[in-house]
Amino acid sequence: MMKTYAFAVVGALGNVGTEMRGILEKSDLPIEKLVLMDVAGNAGKKVSWRDQEHTVVESKPEAFSGLDIAIMSAGAEASLQLSPEAVKRGCVVIDNSSAFRMAPEHPLVVPEVNADALADHQGIIANPNCSTIQMLVALKPIHDKFRVKRVVVSTYQAVSGSGQGGVDELLKQTLACTKGEKMQSSVYPHQIAFNVLPHIDTFQENGYSGEEMKMINETAKILDPNIRITSTTVRVPVATGHSESLNIETEKPFEVDQIKKLMAESPGIVLEDEPDKNIYPLAVKTAGKDAVYVGRIRRDFSTENAINMWCVSDNLRKGAALNTVQIARELINRDLVRVE
Ligand SMILES: NC(=O)c1ccc[n+]([C@@H]2O[C@H](COP(=O)([O-])OP(=O)(O)OC[C@H]3O[C@@H](n4cnc5c(N)ncnc54)[C@H](OP(=O)(O)O)[C@@H]3O)[C@@H](O)[C@H]2O)c1
Known part of the structure; x- marks a missing residue:
């Protein structure tokens, strides 16, 4: 049985x-x-x-x-x-x-x-951490095939990452603003409605926020301590769905189409990359879905063997x-x- x-x-x-x-x-x-x-x-x-x-x-x-x-x-x-x-x-x-x-x-x-x-x-x-999970799902197949050397990640994180309190604060402030009333902040140190806060978790002695250090340290523990990675984490007035801009440099050379194919074939990833038709991953569309969505994949012309990628996932589900x-x-x- x-x-x-x-x-x-x-x-x-x-x-x-x-x-x-x-x-x-x-x-x-x-x-x-x-x-x-x-x-x-x-x-x-x-x-x-x-x-x-x-x-x-x-x-x-x-x-x-x-x-x-x-x-x-x-x-x-x-x-x-x-x-x-x-x-x-x-x-x-x-x-x-x-x-x-x-x-x-x-x-x-x-x-x-x-x-x-x-x-x-x-x-x-x-x-x-939610931001680490979606980034590593996208990095893993690239690392296996082309060896990731360095990553520069910037996040655009939803307020539901701060619990229900974050969602309530965004809704209350948005409503207050439309009525011309004064906005109250308690979950965040500043207004989050119609604003962007480069501040998630507490700041550390090295100038990074706790969230930034989590992405760095967790990548070393889960994927590979040899990957050089730096991170800027930002709270945006989105209810659910974290977005990330990833700049990825590899040891081995690749064609951009190879990366796109790899993403389309890898477990847990959906490739949405038809910018000419306005198709790319969007937080509002990924909310409630299971996969990590990637798109806007393009070569970084400023250095060798590097790409830029947009990566979005539901922070409450896959995150x-x-x-x-x-x-x-x-x-x-x-x-x-x-x-x-
Ligand atoms: N939200 C995200 O995107 C996300 C992603 C990854 C991980 N997490 C982690 O998941 C955890 C929960 O996050 P959340 O967003 O769900 O927060 P949340 O909406 O504030 O929910 C937490 C729940 O746990 C309850 N609780 C507090 N202390 C407890 C205890 N000692 N025993 C049992 N229940 C207790 C809370 O009750 P009260 O409301 O009465 O305090 C509340 O019902 C946190 O550790 C968070 O860091 C969150």
Whole structure:
């Protein structure tokens, strides 16, 4: 008989948690039961899942007993507290927060890129940052064939990356502006409506933001530490869908058409590249979709063996919920749902 698994989604009522429930609802994973956990204040709330009413429970350590896979989407602080408790109770954790990403003992996984890293897991698997995930899905096939030497990435990130609070702030400010009222900022240090903020996460001593350093450090851990990469991350007034401008330099020479063909044939990628027909990836069109969309692929004439590319993906799906569900699928397929 086919093995079935007891799943939990922690932070089940949040932005990513909601997306997660939706993806699990439609997935064909062998889910025996689903436990929804969130903060005490949300315990008792009713949520419908697969036509059945589920009651949200408080995310206490004991709640993980008897569960096989917990998908954590409740922030780093909650994850640091709860994940070891879940593992102690025999439950494998896939964590969406930044809490465990750079710890050498915990695999950091994008299934299209480094699923083999799951083999040595010790109970906790980290899901990378949303901006890193979509970039690495696009870079992996190019790296395999032409060896990526250097990447310059600039991001245009949606407000849903800051949780539901970011989306609410953009909507409120937009409404206030149309009524000529004063805009209030609480999630962001400045107005986000009709504005662009070169500031995601806190600034570090080296002048980079936390988000920029995540893209740099996570690329080294997941793909290749020899790739030289620099990053500028920017928040834009878009609800969902992160866009990225990638400048990629390779060791080996290529034809631009070879890169386009490679993108079209690679798993998880959709090529949308007919600029003469106004066809290129757009955040509003990728929202709700699974793939990483690439387009505007063109040679960088300023140096040897380099291209520019536009890369867009739904930050709540491939950037978070979908990637974790794909990790769960790999764990199940590889019979790795166990804590040693
Ligand atoms: N949004 C993205 O694009 C994205 C992408 C990748 C990764 N992530 C990561 O995913 C996590 C969740 O992000 P989000 O956008 O879904 O945030 P969110 O909308 O604020 O949702 C977080 C949910 O977790 C709940 N929560 C907080 N502390 C908890 C605890 N100790 N136990 C159980 N539930 C708790 C929150 O309750 P309250 O609302 O009452 O606090 C809320 O329901 C974060 O770590 C984030 O960095 C987000």
